[in-house]
Amino acid sequence: MTRRPGSPPTSPTKTGLGQEELRRNNLSALLTRVHLHGAISRASLTRELGLNRSTIGALAAELEDLGLVSERLPDAVRRSGRPSLVLEARRDNTVVGVDIGVDRIVTALVALGGEVLLQRQRPHAPGEHDVEHVIESAAQMIEEVLAARPDVRCLGVGVSVPGAVREADGLVRFAPNLGWVDQPFTEKLSHRLGRPVFTANDADLGVLAEHLRGAAVGYSDVAYLNGSVGIGGGFLVGGVPLSGARGYAGEVGHLLVDGAATEPCRCGNVGCWETKAGENHLLVAAGRLPGGGPDGVAEVIAAAAAGDQRATEALEQVAEWIGVGLRAVINIFDPEIIVLGGSLAALWRSRQAVIESVVDRWTLMTPRRDVLIRSSAFGLDSPWRGAAELVFAPLLADPAGVLDRVASGAVAAR
Amino acid sequence: MTRRPGSPPTSPTKTGLGQEELRRNNLSALLTRVHLHGAISRASLTRELGLNRSTIGALAAELEDLGLVSERLPDAVRRSGRPSLVLEARRDNTVVGVDIGVDRIVTALVALGGEVLLQRQRPHAPGEHDVEHVIESAAQMIEEVLAARPDVRCLGVGVSVPGAVREADGLVRFAPNLGWVDQPFTEKLSHRLGRPVFTANDADLGVLAEHLRGAAVGYSDVAYLNGSVGIGGGFLVGGVPLSGARGYAGEVGHLLVDGAATEPCRCGNVGCWETKAGENHLLVAAGRLPGGGPDGVAEVIAAAAAGDQRATEALEQVAEWIGVGLRAVINIFDPEIIVLGGSLAALWRSRQAVIESVVDRWTLMTPRRDVLIRSSAFGLDSPWRGAAELVFAPLLADPAGVLDRVASGAVAAR
Numbered sequence: 001m002t003r004r005p006g007s008p009p010t011s012p013t014k015t016g017l018g019q020e021e022l023r024r025n026n027l028s029a030l031l032t033r034v035h036l037h038g039a040i041s042r043a044s045l046t047r048e049l050g051l052n053r054s055t056i057g058a059l060a061a062e063l064e065d066l067g068l069v070s071e072r073l074p075d076a077v078r079r080s081g082r083p084s085l086v087l088e089a090r091r092d093n094t095v096v097g098v099d100i101g102v103d104r105i106v107t108a109l110v111a112l113g114g115e116v117l118l119q120r121q122r123p124h125a126p127g128e129h130d131v132e133h134v135i136e137s138a139a140q141m142i143e144e145v146l147a148a149r150p151d152v153r154c155l156g157v158g159v160s161v162p163g164a165v166r167e168a169d170g171l172v173r174f175a176p177n178l179g180w181v182d183q184p185f186t187e188k189l190s191h192r193l194g195r196p197v198f199t200a201n202d203a204d205l206g207v208l209a210e211h212l213r214g215a216a217v218g219y220s221d222v223a224y225l226n227g228s229v230g231i232g233g234g235f236l237v238g239g240v241p242l243s244g245a246r247g248y249a250g251e252v253g254h255l256l257v258d259g260a261a262t263e264p265c266r267c268g269n270v271g272c273w274e275t276k277a278g279e280n281h282l283l284v285a286a287g288r289l290p291g292g293g294p295d296g297v298a299e300v301i302a303a304a305a306a307g308d309q310r311a312t313e314a315l316e317q318v319a320e321w322i323g324v325g326l327r328a329v330i331n332i333f334d335p336e337i338i339v340l341g342g343s344l345a346a347l348w349r350s351r352q353a354v355i356e357s358v359v360d361r362w363t364l365m366t367p368r369r370d371v372l373i374r375s376s377a378f379g380l381d382s383p384w385r386g387a388a389e390l391v392f393a394p395l396l397a398d399p400a401g402v403l404d405r406v407a408s409g410a411v412a413a414r
Numbered sequence: 415m416t417r418r419p420g421s422p423p424t425s426p427t428k429t430g431l432g433q434e435e436l437r438r439n440n441l442s443a444l445l446t447r448v449h450l451h452g453a454i455s456r457a458s459l460t461r462e463l464g465l466n467r468s469t470i471g472a473l474a475a476e477l478e479d480l481g482l483v484s485e486r487l488p489d490a491v492r493r494s495g496r497p498s499l500v501l502e503a504r505r506d507n508t509v510v511g512v513d514i515g516v517d518r519i520v521t522a523l524v525a526l527g528g529e530v531l532l533q534r535q536r537p538h539a540p541g542e543h544d545v546e547h548v549i550e551s552a553a554q555m556i557e558e559v560l561a562a563r564p565d566v567r568c569l570g571v572g573v574s575v576p577g578a579v580r581e582a583d584g585l586v587r588f589a590p591n592l593g594w595v596d597q598p599f600t601e602k603l604s605h606r607l608g609r610p611v612f613t614a615n616d617a618d619l620g621v622l623a624e625h626l627r628g629a630a631v632g633y634s635d636v637a638y639l640n641g642s643v644g645i646g647g648g649f650l651v652g653g654v655p656l657s658g659a660r661g662y663a664g665e666v667g668h669l670l671v672d673g674a675a676t677e678p679c680r681c682g683n684v685g686c687w688e689t690k691a692g693e694n695h696l697l698v699a700a701g702r703l704p705g706g707g708p709d710g711v712a713e714v715i716a717a718a719a720a721g722d723q724r725a726t727e728a729l730e731q732v733a734e735w736i737g738v739g740l741r742a743v744i745n746i747f748d749p750e751i752i753v754l755g756g757s758l759a760a761l762w763r764s765r766q767a768v769i770e771s772v773v774d775r776w777t778l779m780t781p782r783r784d785v786l787i788r789s790s791a792f793g794l795d796s797p798w799r800g801a802a803e804l805v806f807a808p809l810l811a812d813p814a815g816v817l818d819r820v821a822s823g824a825v826a827a828r
Binding site: 249254259331370 | 659672785
């Protein structure tokens with residue numbers, strides 16, 4: 001299943017008691033604090049959450065019983081009197097974050113608190129990114145990661161895919177760059193693993209990761225653009241993820257930007273933004289073979305820096321088209337910040353002046369200087385980092401309820 | 415000033431008392447009910463709002479004291495016993511809704527409860543849509559409307575403009591089709607009238623009107639597209655108006671759809687959607703003069719129906735481009751419903767099959783049949799109807815507080 005971060009968990013234990021709900025909200029606030037911002041003393045928690053000492057003590061004890069946090073004495077006791085215990089997330093609570101890329105699969109074991117315990121990457125075998133091969137490869141990689149750390153418990157698997165994911169059941173509606181249409185990917189992978197699987201679109205997960213821990217912390221109107229073979233968009237609008245009626249919003253890669261174009265897009269159309277600003281257009285324009293991925297993009301940038309004229313011209317041309325797309329994003333969303341991820345981050349660093357000049361020339365109401373444009377904090381890793389947060393989200397919202405369900409196998413049966 | 419509907423009013427009387435806040439929320443709920451849905455008995459209110467009879471009685475009495483509602487006996491008393499009094503909005507509470515169009519100004523006196531008491535329209539004098547002329551014309555028309563009804567009280571003036579309006583102070587940042595840049599329109603009109611003025615973008619107001627009373631009642635992911643010389647977009651995302659960081663979001667008219675175009679857009683660019691699907695492109699392609707407005711569009715549609723080949727070809731071509739833009743809107747927002755307003759409504763009714771076939775051909779994940787496409791319920795009137803609702807919004811949120819401020823002149827001084 002896929003779930004939007006921030007959506008309320010459907011708790012089977014909900015009794016309608018105000019007291020019970022209050023306790024759940026407070027547990028949630030405390031666990032979210034240590035998950036996102038690290039170790040903290042009881043005394044600081046009392047101040048930050050506006051709760052009294054005995055309430056904090058009771059909540060901490062409950063989270064400790066659940067195995068989610070541990071308490072220890074502070075590193076240095078500064079003055080006499082009873083020291084305030086320090087709470088931190090227990091890193092033996094983990095999730096697996098997975099990125100199904102167009103060229104590779106990444107798996108990572110991520111602990112509560114955000115630490116990445118280990119990470120694996122494997123390219124797709126040539127011609128083997130059909131859904132059955134990908135499910136089997138991903139499942140094996142997930143099992144390897146978990147086998148390497150038998151000392152931790154796994155609370156679920158989050159998967160990023162480069163396509164449109166139906167919010168209701170994680171069906172991959174359309175992933176043109178993998179050639180998938182209407183694939184019940186999530187159901188099949190969950191069945192194969194015997195574990196709960198949460199799937200969402202790569203750019204929607206990218207904006208989540210960047211908002212929670214990366215380049216967009218503290219901003220509520222955020223555009224995250226993820227460049228690879230395609231270009232995906234993930235958006236926060238007034239702090240709320242743009243999801244759309246069915247979960248398919250944000251497909252900026254298929255904006256028509258060139259009515260005169262003839263190169264076909266894998267979506268079936270011509271003139272889409274990603275055919276002009278995606279990796280393969282750059283590679284081909286620079287005289288390389290398509291399919292080179294982020295490494296190919298890096299090679300073109302290096303060649304241009306070394307004086308390769310064709311690489312330089314290709315970069316300038318692609319930078320112009322990146323500017324055209326950013327202009328559309330600014331005119332439609334008026335964001336505070338645009339975060340560029342995947343290969344767009346490298347292209348931005350390489351050709352920032354060209355991109356800025358196009359944006360400045362053609363942006364209507366929002367002078368570009370009012371919009372921050374930044375590289376992603378996590379580079380190619382934002383999608384799987386967001387996928388990990390997707391799994392943590394229901395735990396953070398209702399720690400006791402989710403662990404009850406994990407223990408009873410109710411979640412794993414999905 | 416401009417204020418987003420639904421944003422909390424800044425009440426100077428807020429004391430922090432929970433009881434006081436509760437009373438304000440209940441007054442708001444009751445007045446909103448009669449404003450949007452008409453007369454209702456106390457008994458039905460008790461059920462709908464979940465409040466007891468005595469609370470409803472007290473709230474009704476307070477709103478009656480404020481002159482906002484009246485109570486009467488029901489039209490027919492069906493059974494013995496004490497009849498339940500019926501509440502309705504008092505129509506002597508009014509606002510003026512104004513639409514500054516590219517070709518004309520509309521003013522309307524709108525009563526609490528939504529009835530349009532009277533309406534005036536006047537074309538701009540040739541060459542006279544500079545900001546000073548428009549302010550003077552609009553002010554005279556507003557005064558005429560109010561002079562015609564000395565028996566009502568006016569709670570403020572709401573204005574729709576075809577451009578980007580800064581949320582903070584109603585400054586018109588950029589209205590390319592009027593030739594305005596950074597005009598303190600709201601401040602000047604308010605000063606000229608000695609009344610509070612609330613200004614917002616035409617399409618943002620259109621989506622508000624359609625959502626509250628028109629074609630999009632009950633939907634929370636809504637795209638409203640308003641066609642005139644330009645094309646404006648107003649969006650609800652998960653029930654929340656898309657405003658952007660500075661209030662400039664939604665400018666879909668300047669999406670680049672044709673990289674090969676040469677006709678300049680008034681924004682300074684080429685290839686913008688509105689240069690392909692706006693009124694003037696149709697008129698010129700059909701061999702007419704630009705600037706004919708909605709009447710010109712209607713004439714072209716009638717000529718095509720009568721066999722005019724050039725008009726037919728122009729309509730087909732514009733319908734294709736409308737489809738291209740709708741496709742972008744669907745791919746970006748995945749809305750439940752698209753409402754077409756202004757001249758786009760007439761073009762939709764005339765060439766629905768062409769538009770649908772383009773949308774079907776090129777829409778990625780959301781089969782078009784899942785997206786409702788409808789004509790606006792209010793045609794050309796959505797923007798000024800939304801402008802009226804913009805003025806009612808703070809009254810509905812805090813009836814007593816706003817009337818206090820109106821009485822003391824605190825609002826009029828803005």
